[in-house]
Amino acid sequence: MHFACRLATLLVVGLAPVNSWAGEPLPRSVLIFDQSEPNSPWGSVFRAAFRSSLSAASAEPIAVYVETLDLGRFKGPQYEEPLRTFLREKYRGKPIGVIVPLGSAALKLLLRLRGELWSGVPVIFAAVDEAAATQSILPPEVTGSILRLPLRNAVVAARSLVPGLKRIALVGAPFERQPYFSHFKQELQDFRGDLEFVDLLGLPMEELRARVAALPDDAAIFYTAIYVDGAGITYVPREALRTVAEAANQPIVINAEPQIGYGGTGGFLAVADPVGQDAARRASRILKGERASDIPITMGDFARPVFDWRQLQRFGIDEKRLPRGSEIRFRPPSMWEQYRTPVMTALAVVLLQSAMIAWLLFERNRRRVAELESRRRLMEIAHMNRSATAGALSASIAHELNQPLGAILSNTEAAEMLLAQDPPSIDVVKEILADVRNADLRAGEIISRLRGLLTRAEFNLQNMDLNEAIHSVVQILGAEAKERSVVLTADQGQRALLVRGEPVHVQQVLLNLAMNGMDAMLNCVPGNRRLAFETALNGESEVEVSVTDTGTGIPKDKLKSIFDPFVTTKQKGMGLGLSIVRTIVETYGGRIWAENRIGGGAVFRFTLPLAKARPA
Amino acid sequence: MTLVAPVIHVVDDDASFRTAIARLLRASGYQVALYESGDDLLQNPSSAEPGCILLDLRMPGLGGLELQDRLAKIGHTLPIVFLTGHGDIPASVRAIKGGAEDFLAKPVSKKTLLDAVERALQRSEKAREHRERIGALRTLVATLTPREREVFALVVRGKLNKQIAYELGTSERTVKAHRHSIMQKLQARSLAEAVSIAERLGISAAPSGSENT
Numbered sequence: 001m002h003f004a005c006r007l008a009t010l011l012v013v014g015l016a017p018v019n020s021w022a023g024e025p026l027p028r029s030v031l032i033f034d035q036s037e038p039n040s041p042w043g044s045v046f047r048a049a050f051r052s053s054l055s056a057a058s059a060e061p062i063a064v065y066v067e068t069l070d071l072g073r074f075k076g077p078q079y080e081e082p083l084r085t086f087l088r089e090k091y092r093g094k095p096i097g098v099i100v101p102l103g104s105a106a107l108k109l110l111l112r113l114r115g116e117l118w119s120g121v122p123v124i125f126a127a128v129d130e131a132a133a134t135q136s137i138l139p140p141e142v143t144g145s146i147l148r149l150p151l152r153n154a155v156v157a158a159r160s161l162v163p164g165l166k167r168i169a170l171v172g173a174p175f176e177r178q179p180y181f182s183h184f185k186q187e188l189q190d191f192r193g194d195l196e197f198v199d200l201l202g203l204p205m206e207e208l209r210a211r212v213a214a215l216p217d218d219a220a221i222f223y224t225a226i227y228v229d230g231a232g233i234t235y236v237p238r239e240a241l242r243t244v245a246e247a248a249n250q251p252i253v254i255n256a257e258p259q260i261g262y263g264g265t266g267g268f269l270a271v272a273d274p275v276g277q278d279a280a281r282r283a284s285r286i287l288k289g290e291r292a293s294d295i296p297i298t299m300g301d302f303a304r305p306v307f308d309w310r311q312l313q314r315f316g317i318d319e320k321r322l323p324r325g326s327e328i329r330f331r332p333p334s335m336w337e338q339y340r341t342p343v344m345t346a347l348a349v350v351l352l353q354s355a356m357i358a359w360l361l362f363e364r365n366r367r368r369v370a371e372l373e374s375r376r377r378l379m380e381i382a383h384m385n386r387s388a389t390a391g392a393l394s395a396s397i398a399h400e401l402n403q404p405l406g407a408i409l410s411n412t413e414a415a416e417m418l419l420a421q422d423p424p425s426i427d428v429v430k431e432i433l434a435d436v437r438n439a440d441l442r443a444g445e446i447i448s449r450l451r452g453l454l455t456r457a458e459f460n461l462q463n464m465d466l467n468e469a470i471h472s473v474v475q476i477l478g479a480e481a482k483e484r485s486v487v488l489t490a491d492q493g494q495r496a497l498l499v500r501g502e503p504v505h506v507q508q509v510l511l512n513l514a515m516n517g518m519d520a521m522l523n524c525v526p527g528n529r530r531l532a533f534e535t536a537l538n539g540e541s542e543v544e545v546s547v548t549d550t551g552t553g554i555p556k557d558k559l560k561s562i563f564d565p566f567v568t569t570k571q572k573g574m575g576l577g578l579s580i581v582r583t584i585v586e587t588y589g590g591r592i593w594a595e596n597r598i599g600g601g602a603v604f605r606f607t608l609p610l611a612k613a614r615p616a
Numbered sequence: 617m618t619l620v621a622p623v624i625h626v627v628d629d630d631a632s633f634r635t636a637i638a639r640l641l642r643a644s645g646y647q648v649a650l651y652e653s654g655d656d657l658l659q660n661p662s663s664a665e666p667g668c669i670l671l672d673l674r675m676p677g678l679g680g681l682e683l684q685d686r687l688a689k690i691g692h693t694l695p696i697v698f699l700t701g702h703g704d705i706p707a708s709v710r711a712i713k714g715g716a717e718d719f720l721a722k723p724v725s726k727k728t729l730l731d732a733v734e735r736a737l738q739r740s741e742k743a744r745e746h747r748e749r750i751g752a753l754r755t756l757v758a759t760l761t762p763r764e765r766e767v768f769a770l771v772v773r774g775k776l777n778k779q780i781a782y783e784l785g786t787s788e789r790t791v792k793a794h795r796h797s798i799m800q801k802l803q804a805r806s807l808a809e810a811v812s813i814a815e816r817l818g819i820s821a822a823p824s825g826s827e828n829t
Contacts, residue, residue, distance in 0.1 A: 407635075413725070483674050
């Protein structure tokens with residue numbers, strides 16, 4: 001019988017290309033013959049993977065029909081007979097190119113129906129257990145992949161979940177009633193030496209829950225599937241898993257993808273994706289003209305190590321112990337995963353801002369350093385300018401100094417003579433001594449003024465008396481003015497006029513302006529050389545100082561530029577004095593400008609901010 | 617020679633120096649007059665007296681050199697000693713050219729000052745004597761008749777009597793008589809002395825006999 005069948009198969013296989021569909025293309029349609037119920041996750045994933053892989057492999061559209069048969073709950077001739085009639089009527093006029101039975105029960109049913117309904121249509125089975133695919137002789141034009149789920153996978157997973165694993169509690173329907181796990185009975189023998197298997201198969205739920213709640217620490221639970229418990233109550237396997245897991249005190253190893261997330265800790269799960277892809281590849285080849293019989297039947301575990309993060313947490317299992325390449329599901333997405341874009345954006349903004357702030361700080365620092373440097377240089381130049389002024393004034397200052405020195409000498413010589421007289425004129429000598437002291441003090445003052453001119457001074461905001469500065473400038477210039485026949489006047493109030501600034505620098509401003517004015521009067525008639533300092537309050541906040549001369553005035557085109565460096569109206573001028581003056585005035589928060597006087601001569605005016613705490 | 621004591625006129629704007637110098641000079645036995653400016657001096661002229669001027673070079677208003685010019689213009693003859701705290705070469709040259717007696721730097725020692733003052737006073741004295749001599753000669757010349765003056769002017773130019781007579785349209789004898797009278801009036805013992813008098817009074821060069829000093 002067997003031999004005859006094989007012979008027939010060979011004959012059919014051999015003849016088929018000749019008489020069956022030689023040159024006649026298969027209808028471009030596929031029927032998925034799914035043994036599970038319509039909502040089965042595994043079936044859904046399989047179908048989705050199959051459809052997408054198939055359409056990706058084919059340029060033309062292929063119709064895919066699906067029959068979800070729910071064979072777990074509906075079986076027997078009373079179901080099969082109406083089904084047969086139903087399918088025959090349903091697919092009348094809908095030629096099918098390839099039929100894909102999903103699951104062992106579906107394959108078996110299909111093989112029973114094929115002869116009548118879809119004679120000779122190629123079959124690609126998927127997720128079929130080894131026994132179903134090998135125990136009976138397959139008819140021709142049948143190919144597919146065998147799903148083998150070895151017990152070893154479960155043991156490996158259990159060992160990774162429970163360190164020092166000694167026993168595995170087996171939970172589920174008895175193995176002989178589960179086609180996919182029927183081979184476990186033999187495999188169990190392989191591990192008997194190392195592990196103890198606690199048989200909790202087929203127990204009523206209540207008892208089962210009590211047993212799994214009292215397992216020792218070195219035990220793991222291996223859950224296959226419960227459809228009906230020992231008390232005869234029907235379950236959806238994954239709901240049964242949830243009930244068991246609630247009570248379990250040890251991790252539960254599972255081996256089907258739909259069960260993840262229902263209380264199972266994880267394990268090597270048979271995943272539907274690659275199974276669907278494999279079936280689609282085969283379908284595509286057949287639709288392109290290959291013979292189904294020419295495509296070998298293969299066997300694979302299609303299993304991936306997948307674990308439930310929540311269960312790992314529950315049992316305190318370190319992820320590092322899990323098999324290499326394990327996928328962790330249900331991990332709450334980290335802040336980073338959940339808000340990647342906003343976090344990145346915020347981070348980028350913060351980074352950008354920080355960079356900007358850093359840059360601005362850097363620039364600010366550079367600016368500060370540059371300002372300090374420029375100020376230092378200015379003070380240096382101002383000091384050089386003062387030294388030069390001191391040099392220019394040295395002749396007249398020496399003259400001025402000789403005045404008290406001469407008086408002292410003549411007075412002492414007169415005193416000597418008066419003391420030599422008989423009787424000596426003591427009263428006159430007393431007067432002489434007083435005069436000598438005064439002259440000496442005057443000489444000391446002249447020297448200290450000269451020294452003041454040579455002092456180094458830094459930028460310094462302090463309250464200073466502007467009138468005193470004018471007074472000291474008049475003193476310093478007195479001798480020089482006399483020599484040049486210039487009449488110096490300073491209109492000064494009695495009150496101190498407090499401004500903010502460094503006395504040395506303010507004095508320098510006045511001195512430079514005065515020297516300029518005196519230079520401008522070199523060619524005037526001696527009787528008409530007048531230089532005047534005047535001050536006037538300019539509102540509440542500043543004071544305006546004017547330095548007026550009766551000299552030649554300033555050429556109109558130079559009124560503005562005269563404060564620029566190296567601009568001069570003098571024959572021998574460097575053009576630095578006024579630029580230093582302007583820089584100093586502006587450094588202390590004032591303004592400076594020049595005007596020509598009606599009737600000849602020039603007026604230089606500058607302002608300085610008044611000190612706030614002005615004495616009333 | 618004179619009964620009037622010499623007066624030293626001190627012109628300096630610096631009161632303390634002025635006072636000190638005055639004390640020194642007074643202690644040395646001089647009479648001192650003090651002025652705080654050149655204008656002050658000009659308003660109180662006293663050139664008739666013997667003495668000298670101690671003048672500060674630099675002063676506000678009228679400076680020392682300007683004052684020197686002004687004094688020269690109005691015929692002030694007192695010798696000037698300049699005193700300065702800071703004298704440069706151009707100023708000193710200008711001062712000396714303008715007839716300054718001396719140019720001293722402040723501070724000045726007693727000896728230097730008194731020496732200079734003494735020299736100035738001597739010169740002042742000499743000048744006074746000279747002025748007095750010239751005055752006496754002028755008095756003598758004033759006694760000449762106009763005709764005698766004409767003759768005198770021609771004589772000192774070295775003209776012969778004959779030439780003079782021809783020029784004046786008179787006789788040689790008359791000229792001789794005039795000459796004799798002139799020599800007596802001028803108390804000149806020789807022609808050379810008469811020429812010297814004419815030169816001192818600046819008559820010789822003048823084409824006519826009119827005075828011009």
